[in-house]
Amino acid sequence: MGPVRKVLTVVAMVGAGIGLGSALFALVTPGELQKQAMLKEMPEKDPRRTDEVARTQELVMATLQEAAATQENVARRKNWTVGSGGRSA
Incomplete structure (x- = not known):
């Protein structure tokens, strides 16, 4: 038992x-x-936050497209919003 x-x-x-x-x-x-x-x-519902996220995504996509089109290492840039015009210092 x-x-x-x-x-x-x-x-x-x-x-x-x-x-x-x-x-x-x-x-x-x-x-x-x-x-x-x-x-x-939720913070994602705020229109300002939504616009900021969309702008950030646009910048990332533009950088990726430019990186694919050039031999320059765009990750080493100090200012990513500037297009390729030679090496940035």
């Missing part, structure tokens, strides 16, 4: 731990209205 009691005790302890963890997860998880409010406050 000893090993059966140990197995049942272990199963009960594991079950209690899983139950407690699930209950805590359900309490901490935000509701639908709270999720919508959090999404509205």
Whole structure:
């Protein structure tokens, strides 16, 4: 009877731990209205931030296109917004 009691005790302890963890997860998880409010406050929704990200992506793409078209190491430039006109100092 000893090993059966140990197995049942272990199963009960594991079950209690899983139950407690699930209950805590359900309490901490935000509701639908709270999720919508959090999404509205995300920094990615700010128009200025969106414009800044778009401009940064444009600069990166322009640099990559120029790097593909030239033999110059454009990663060594101090000012990436300047086009290739020789080596930049």
